Amino acid sequence: MSDDLDRRVREGLGGLDLPPAPSSLHDAMDRLGAEPPGRPHPRWRGALRAAPVLAVAVAMVAVLAWGSGLRLGVSPGATPSASAGGTPGQSSTTSSTPLPGLSTANPKPSGSIVPWLDQTAFTAPSPTPVVIPSGTPTCLPGDLTASAGWQGGGGQMLGWLGATNVGKHPCILEGSPRLVELRSAKTILEPITYHGEPSDGSSDPSVIAGPVLLTPGGAAAAFLSWSNWCRATTPVVTSLTVTLPSGGAPIEAGPTSPGPGIGGAPRCDAPSAGSTFTAYAFTPVAPEAPPSAPQPASVALSVPSSATAGADLVYYVTLTNLGTQAAPLDPCPTYSENLVVGGRALKLPTVQFLLLNCAAIGPALASGASVTLEMHLPVPANVVPGPATLHWDMDPGGSLDTSAASPQASITIVGPPPSSHSVTPSPKVLLAFKGSGIKSSEPFTASGDSVTLAYTYDCSGAGSSGRFDATLFDRNGVAITIFGGSARSGGDIAPEYISNTAPPYHVEVSTDCAWAISVTGTP
């Protein structure tokens, strides 16, 4: 009988017609190598944890990646359509230095140098506000056509409602659209609780979005999120009906892209809670930029042989446009830099997008032209002295394509000179957390560039060979680091760099083992 059951189970499970992995998972695997091994890509974990703002970003990725009508392309140097990186078939020549013959004390190249700009794309001032002529009327339902689309993100459905002015006159949209109904074919999906947000859903929820001027042919879009659908059926939404912020007759939005419908339904996370649909305020959609192929470019780094912990590393980057066309600098392309010390990057990749000083360079970098830019990289005071590597590269999606190689240069970190006046605050224990099994710590705060994370684990009582996994998260659910091991027992102590992360922090532990974790640093 046992053999019968054995065969039955083998044949039963072996014969299951299971689906292949979705394309999104294949894409994720293709991106897997895009983080340095040994360090997590914080955004991936963040996205998995469905932190609201990150979920917005993920949704924007998904929707924009459709390549359909909606394109929200106001990002400097990073239009969504070009975000996939280098253009196939284009070569990029990149040289890595330190350049030979440069003085250690003064790596400054000769000639004109563009001063450093201490600005990221996040802190850059907004584009010049659009002036709305007085007397411009509010958009009426008859002025607009609408379409919508969404995709799954962290269990929610996230997407956009787009509205295009098909009238002959400019009009204004201000506020969020109001949901009237969702339909799957002829079936109205209910109950769904509608919630309107006055912000545009991009970052700061306390900022109320302003009016959007829609010129004839112009477009605006409102971010949508739908969560917690716990009905027995999992529908495909085929139409979405809304009213405009100013009211009026309902407008029906069809699918943005060809296919069976607007999108699916969200995951059931809380069966006892209702389903919630949130619409954010309309925000302008940038007009389609004329196609501009990224120009291949070379990069030469000129760096000193050493940098002092606690001081700025000043170095120089020479960019040369190797393409046949001028590379426009509006929008201004962004770059990323990193110091890798002992295998650990000092900066999280989430906080890059540093802006070139485009205003000082000019509107474009002509074909064959070079420009040398001064760069400043603050070296944290508590970096362990020793060898390090400086990495520098243009971010993908800009008008200069340096994707063929990652320029880097070796450098030695030296300790700060002793000072009788400086008083370094003594580190304190910010978290002392011990126990066994799955637990989540209380939140704790930390300041400065880094904390010291120490842990031990003992799986000898776990019954099987243990596995200890723990993650340090910031306020937004971004995983700063994932740590642990799979030995019978073990531990480690290492600095974790928390620059540009958001306190408070907490640690989540997932294991059968006994463990103890401490975080020390500056409160």
Next chain:
Amino acid sequence: MRASALVLTREMGENDLTGPRTDAEARILASARAGVDRRYRLAGLLLGNAADAEDATQEAMIRAWRSAASLRDPSRVDAWLDGVLVNVCRDRMRRRKLVRFIVLVDGATGPARDQFQAVIDRDEVARAMRGLDADLRIVVVLHYWGGVTLEGVADRLGWPLGTVKSRLHRALREMRAALDGAAAEDAR
């Protein structure tokens, strides 16, 4: 809007410290990409639905990439990645105690119905398996669906062979009871 637009570009874009640097890292990337369909199906069988399967597979491969240095024998990368995935699934199963299977009303099978749920619902053996505790289900899925020997299961999970055998025995006993119960129900 600009900040998010940039975040999304970075999210999908390339880091400036990319790519494999060692043989182990290259093998991890190659195996993760080549085996994505099989591991997604493995996760789906363990977790019971597509959304969790996708999340778990992605999380596992990220964890593996992070832990690339701990892959001591690159020739065993496939088994190693399977072990990481199964452990991620095991954590998820334990957190929720039971795999959440949504029972669909007769005739209400919408076009977006979860594919794993649909397949499992249709097969009596799979239905019997879904009632097993996490560790029992892992042994059954790896051994019978994955074709992994019991020694291989022990190796992947770091469990003693005797533990694997006893869990398989318990799993089959429980599945037999479930199948017999279902047959008796049908006979009524």
